[in-house]
Amino acid sequence: MRVCGIIAEYDPFHLGHRYHMERARELAGADYVVVVLGCAFSQRGEAMLFASHDRARMALLSGADLVLGMPASFSCAQANRFARGGVSILNSLGAVTHLSFGCEPDGREYLSRTADLLHHPSLAFARTLKAGLKTGKSFARAQGEALSACLPDVPPAVFANPNFILGISYLLELKRLRSPICAMPVVRAGEYHAQSLSPLPSATAVRHALSQGGWQGVRASVPLESFFVIRDAVENGRLHQPHALDAWLIGTLNIGGEASLQLSPEMSEGLERRVLAKARHAKTREELLDLINTRRYTRSRVNRALSHALLGLTQFPDRPAYARLLGFRRSAAPLLKRLKSASIPLVDRPGRGAPPGFFEEMRAEELWALGAGKPMASAWRYPLIVID
Incomplete structure (x- = not known):
């Protein structure tokens, strides 16, 4: 059995992602494609635009066989920790033979x-x-x-190049784990984080077009299956709204003090004192980021630290203790049977005996729902996705 793993965010899943998935399956000769998906909050430190289950559905409808969620403390993290979370999950499954990721032609x-x-x-x-x-x-x-x-x-x-940095982070984790998984880079056919739409666009460009009401451009940039999920999410209010959690963040920082920041791996060298000093003079996250701006700390790093405080993350384990089961294809039954011997549990919802860190995962999803204008409890009303 050949199984190709992909670590991604898919916010949203577009034609460039489909190209990569199809090419990865072809090059690996894979029987199955497993996606480890960053969940409610991104590497950039921002809330995802689309819900975890909507992004998982896009991936499954476009060819993935199994989609697993990465815990929040790895999903909202710099490249090396994001890679550690994804690679560790794939390695723990005991069935993945290849790891594919995008790279630039010159890298x-x-x-x-x-x-x-x-x-x-x-x-x-x-x-x-x-x-x-x-x-x-x-x-x-x-x-x-x-x-x-x-x-x-x-x-x-x-x-x-962010894509190159992420690629070497994947390779480093495979080396550190002494994993038998074979790395398989696929040359990208579109620009990473490009702002404009193209035949194989970036997720950034698709999100921008969507924010401008450019439905024609969105339709031309994503698979038809993704477009239907995107349209349904928009029509039913399942998009995270920019700035929706800003007041919560500012309040958390001012009330929680240094304790709300110190445990974040993004914090060092007194950055927490600078954040707290500026938090008293900001009304929004963007204002706060502008006030904190300094050569020593990148905007993404500070943004991630702010999200760690917002989510109340206190546990940053070296490796994920679990993976969330978001959805699968029925045709992947032989793979699921093989995964019963995985070294970490696959968890689909809260319950008794939840693994360490899952409470924080719940909070991340619930805050995402609140930022989409939904009750926090609605985060767990999504059923497990099963595609025939």
């Missing part, structure tokens, strides 16, 4: 060399990285410059 040949250097950093790399951090540069920038110094034949822009 594929550099992935393995970069991952090897980061897995076994040279003294020169460590010194250059340390020197960069001492000058107040963000970790991402300092690491990129250290990589450029040690791998001078690689274009520096490659190390700043």
Whole structure:
């Protein structure tokens, strides 16, 4: 049995995602495709536009055989932790043979060399990285410059590409786990985070078109199955509204104090004091991010820390203790039978004996629902998705 894993957000699932999924299945000769999906809050630290179950349904209708949810403390995280969550889940299933991810045309040949250097950093790399951090540069920038110094034949822009960073994070996790899973990058056919629509668009472009009421552009950019799910979500008010949780966030920071921030892995070097000092003078998340703005901390990093405080995340385990079962195809019955021997439980809803961290997962989904104008309890009214 060949099983290809994909780690994604699909907010929403578009034609570029379908291209990747089909290509991954073809290259791996996969009998099944398993998706590990980032749930209520994204890598960027923002709430997803679409509900976890709507995004899972899009993926299943477009070819995935099984969709699992990544716990919130890994989903809303920087690239290395996001990768750790996804790769660890796939490895724990005991059935996945391949991991496929998108990469840029000019980055594929550099992935393995970069991952090897980061897995076994040279003294020169460590010194250059340390020197960069001492000058107040963000970790991402300092690491990129250290990589450029040690791998001078690689274009520096490659190390700043978010998709490349995520790709090497996947490779590093496979190395650290000594996983038998084979990495299989697929060259992207569209631009990562491009703002405009194209035949193979980015999710950013699709979300922007949707916010402008550009239904014709949305329809041309997503599979028909995704379009029906998107239209239903819009018509029935299942979209998270920008700024809906801003007052809750500002209140949480001002009432909770340093305790609401200190446990976040994004916090260090007194960042929590800067956040709290500025929180007293902001009414919205965007205002707060503008006030906190500093060269040392990227906007995404601060945004993630704010979401950790908003969600009340206090547990940041090294590996996921479970995966959420969001949906599957009936034709994947042989795969599901194989997964009964997985080393972590697959949980579909709250209940007795829920694994560690699942309460925080519940809170993330419930706050997402509140931000969509729904009662918090509605987050758990979605049935398990089963596609015939």
